[in-house]
Amino acid sequence: MPILQVQGLRKAYGPVVAVDGISFEVEAGEVFTIIGPNGAGKTTTLEMIEGLVPPDAGSIVVDGLTWARDADRIKYRIGIQPQSSAMYDLLTVEENLELFATFYPRARDTKDVLAMINLTDHRNKRVKSLSGGQRQRLAIGLGMINDPDIIFLDEPTTGLDPQARRNIWDIVLGLKAMGKTTILTTHYMEEAEKLSDRVCIVDQGKVVTLDTPSALIGRLTREREVRLSFLDGEEAAAAAETAVHDASGVVRTSREGAHLALWSVRPEETLYDLFGFTKERGYRVDQVSIRELSLEDVFIAFTGKEWRD
């Protein structure tokens, strides 16, 4: 039984259709990531699930509960870190947590939350004077003050430096270890690949594809890019290019000086043949690389759009 079921969600603002029939299910304990270009409808989708925006059509079931009948009970069970990360700037970290704790019938101990978001040392600092990363961690802390089963993180790492991003990843992995369900949106492919159990790519208000990161990558065309450079210069590279042209699986090649690039649907066989040839001729190969496919390639393949951070 999935903990969250979203069926045929639709929302239009005037003539602009922001969300156009989005459906998915999230299992308990999963990290479920929604990625998509700006304006794809990610935030609107989240806001409908969070009960902030009423959908024009479609249904949302949170562990058997619906917004129409059980608004408060859903609110008790979900935690939200919104993109704007708004809080009381003139209150301290601890005062913010304690205040939000009183909104819920059951709240996690403030000390635990402070430890989880690693802000114990800064608990008496006013929010105004926190750094971007600290502020974002507090926003997540406010989202988990009610010990929710499902936590929504809307672009938690946008605009943070690499170290601060890693700190947030640790929190997400910590939540996963506790068996919580996390629904995440992000701008960073690396993050989606690293954290997610499943990834949902959204574009123009529709679900483009949805699967585990490795399955999505595996679904891509098997044409891989192989790059080599030769110590014996241009001549060797040119000879290798001619030789490899007829090798099995090679789709196309391109050469620039001593650097050769080739695209093959069977990279292992191609390389085997190529190395046979270079050994025979005595050419020395300096560097070899097979570019790994990433979610970024998946994104480009499915949406036809360049990914921009």
Added chain:
Amino acid sequence: MNWSKQFRKLFSANLKVMFREKQVWFWNIFFPIILMTIFMVIFGGSDGSDFKAKIAVVKPAAGQAADGMLASLKQIPVFEWKSEEPVTAEQADDWIKEKDVDGVIYLPEDEHAQSLKLVVNTENEQNATTQVIRGILEQIVQQSNLAAAGIQTPTYHLETLSVSSGSEDLNYTDFLMTGMIALALAQGGLFGMVDLVEMRRKGLMKRLRMTPIRMGLLGLASMLVRFLLGVFQVVCLSAIGVFLFGAHLHIDVPTLLVAFFIGSLAFNALGYLFSSFSKTLEAYMGFANIASFLMMFISGIFFPASSLPGWLQPVKDVLPLTYFAEGLRDGLVYGSGIESTEFWLGAGVLALWGAVAYLIGATLYRRGKVEAR
């Protein structure tokens, strides 16, 4: 759910937020104090007893009439003499232009031209000192005329007494102090709802709506904090008025409470209305400033509203600050009011303003919520 705990936390959070904001201190406490002090120093200081008018005399020609006049002028205690002896017309002109004297009196030129001339700087033509000098001179002329007509003892006398409904006379200091308290409280409401605009702009409203918080409880807590700030304002301004400027208090607690409560609510409702259609801080401040300036000068805060031109009187009669200031004066210095129909009529006007502003504001907020993304 522990409502009382939630309310206590909301109250203390709102209290901290309010008193940690330097702007709140400046605009709600220091600014009214500065304004009141300035007005009291400029206008409140002069009682009738230490009124002095600096004058000089020009005597064009020696003559019995002129000498007689001069002798009687010297008897008048409020005149301070720039020069004991009469001066030349040129010297007198200089003094007037430089404003070294409040006025110069030209004594009669000869026995036949029995006219007394008063020359003042044009800038001061309408001011109170000129009026007083003119009044004194007119009396002297009158008496001289009576004497010339052979009447030694006038048949009629004029006596002036001032009467106030309070137990003590309401002087300008009392009037200004209570006006400033009303203005400070009104501005607290008009400007105070800027929090709402900021909370909405920063997304805090939205964030709170994600939690199961009761918005009514939040509103109640923040209103209670505003009342507390209001009490603080009343105490500060009264203390400064009484101890520094000798204002008198004659408090009637029920009157004061009713006026304070209804007035504060009404002005907070007006602020709430402004916040409902102001998308930015600047827009909100603009509306609050217009409202506050308009009322400040028309509603009898610094000067009695009765001195306004006739066509402005109906405007004054509908503005809420007029009734708020009157109500607070009733409660703070007249020591009565709750039993008078006028007081309750004023309270009714305030309540009407508050209710209408709140209803429109709430409607706009509801409509805005549907449109908000």
